[in-house]
Amino acid sequence: MTLTEIIESFKTKLDPSKIMNSLGKAASFNDESENDSEGNDSREDLKINPYNNSGNDSAKSSNAIRISKNGEDPLIKLTDVWKIYQMGEVEFAALKGINLEIYEGEFLVVLGPSGSGKSTLMNLLGCLDIPSKGKVCLNSKDISELDESELALIRGQMIGFIFQSFNLIPTLSTEENVLLPLEFQEEGRQIARQKAAYLLDIVGLTDKKKNLPSQLSGGQRQRVAIARSLAVNPPIILADEPTGNLDTKTGDYILGFLDGLHEREGKTIIIVTHDLDIVKYATRVVYIRDGEIEKIEKRTKNEP
Numbered sequence: 349m350t351l352t353e354i355i356e357s358f359k360t361k362l363d364p365s366k367i368m369n370s371l372g373k374a375a376s377f378n379d380e381s382e383n384d385s386e387g388n389d390s391r392e393d394l395k396i397n398p399y400n401n402s403g404n405d406s407a408k409s410s411n412a413i414r415i416s417k418n419g420e421d422p423l424i425k426l427t428d429v430w431k432i433y434q435m436g437e438v439e440f441a442a443l444k445g446i447n448l449e450i451y452e453g454e455f456l457v458v459l460g461p462s463g464s465g466k467s468t469l470m471n472l473l474g475c476l477d478i479p480s481k482g483k484v485c486l487n488s489k490d491i492s493e494l495d496e497s498e499l500a501l502i503r504g505q506m507i508g509f510i511f512q513s514f515n516l517i518p519t520l521s522t523e524e525n526v527l528l529p530l531e532f533q534e535e536g537r538q539i540a541r542q543k544a545a546y547l548l549d550i551v552g553l554t555d556k557k558k559n560l561p562s563q564l565s566g567g568q569r570q571r572v573a574i575a576r577s578l579a580v581n582p583p584i585i586l587a588d589e590p591t592g593n594l595d596t597k598t599g600d601y602i603l604g605f606l607d608g609l610h611e612r613e614g615k616t617i618i619i620v621t622h623d624l625d626i627v628k629y630a631t632r633v634v635y636i637r638d639g640e641i642e643k644i645e646k647r648t649k650n651e652p
């Protein structure tokens with residue numbers, strides 16, 4: 349199977365409206381966005397779900413994410429992974445022999461104190477970095493064997509990133525930030541704009557589409573980041589402290605949304621955090637300390 353075929357076979361229809369319905373849309377993000385006239389033109393676009401009309405809705409998607417030979421192979425597998433930072437003469441091992449298998453459809457929370465190696469681990473899981481020693485496999489493909497353009501393809505198509513600091517481009521509007529990942533898709537500008545409009549509606553920011561990130565609240569910025577992370581409908585959402593800069597209520601909205609993506613869309617969600625409260629959404633928790641896995645705990649969602 350080629351890399352492109354692997355990526356294609358992961359696609360789902362992405363119907364976040366279902367997700368928001370299940371959460372109760374009124375109780376979610378639409379606290380301040382429903383009645384702005386600027387949103388009218390894009391509401392035209394919202395009559396259709398552009399994620400049902402693109403290539404994602406092909407027969408391939410009925411096999412969504414069933415690409416492993418037996419359906420039981422891990423989506424991501426780390427084998428004896430080390431990350432060693434070199435500072436002049438001094439070496440520092442931020443990760444020390446991590447073994448971890450992550451399966452399709454998991455809501456995995458990596459929990460650990462500051463400096464334990466969470467972000468380092470996230471960079472490896474997200475193909476943003478390669479290990480100093482050991483193997484990181486995505487769908488049984490060793491990422492160390494991929495060149496930069498193949499890694500970029502995987503990052504761009506398979507993984508939606510959400511960061512504590514939002515990582516929006518400050519000079520681009522809300523809409524342009526969401527459009528950014530779609531620039532590299534083959535589909536036309538019009539479909540890309542429909543998708544951006546659709547996603548901004550989902551996160552309740554239609555009326556803020558022309559705003560720059562500096563003209564948004566922290567919660568709104570994170571909602572833009574979520575919309576952007578969903579733009580190419582990736583099977584994996586990787587979030588580094590997604591609620592770190594948010595108040596509790598806004599943080600709960602964000603987590604509720606990610607939970608909906610997990611429940612309704614079958615997305616694989618991976619969150620690295622030091623926030624114990626996030627554990628309640630997890631199906632599995634990996635406790636990390638001083639670069640090592642302390643323990644792994646299976647969970648039933650919403651259990652105390």
Ligand SMILES: Nc1ncnc2c1ncn2[C@@H]1O[C@H](COP(=O)(O)OP(=O)(O)OP(=O)(O)O)[C@@H](O)[C@H]1O
Binds near residue numbers: 435440467468622
């Ligand atoms: N580029 C680097 N060079 C040297 N040391 C680094 C580098 N990046 C991280 N480290 C060290 O590796 C360890 C793990 O860092 P990491 O950022 O992964 O931790 P973390 O668990 O994400 O912390 P936090 O919760 O504070 O963000 C820390 O001791 C950090 O100082």
